[in-house]
Amino acid sequence: MPSKMVSLLLDRADMDVAAVEALVSQPLHAVADEPLGQLAQQAVEKFARAVLIAKNLKMGHEHDLSVYFDMLGRIGSPVPADLVGLVDLTPFALRLRYDTLARLDMPPIPRDVLAEKVRAFRDWARGQLP
DSSP states (O other): OOOHHHHHHHHHHHHHHHHHHHHHTSOGGGSOHHHHHHHHHHHHHHHHHHHHHHTTOOOOOOOOHHHHHHHHHHTTOOOOGGGGGGGGGHHHHHHHHHOTTOOOOOOOOOHHHHHHHHHHHHHHHHHHOO
């Protein structure tokens, strides 16, 4: 049975995934990449944290997905190669969350692919839970 914190993280991450899916279904001009990228990053971060906490790892608050992915690899739960690219979502959390004037100079997000990868990460993370 997952801990209360793991359950909370999974529930919140599922909400982020639902929001990503809702935004992806909108016309391109209706939603900017920044909120979409931030929600996707938050979903991946919460799923990664849930796995780490379920495996009894203590951690601070980190928003750099590469830190989570490294930790997951060190505990024997490496992120699948086809999902490692999700680390590129990190700037959506770091720059947009803490720098209110930031604009990211990044190529447009491939929206359908993003939603698919976030769902795949969710499925992978849930498969890592005891």
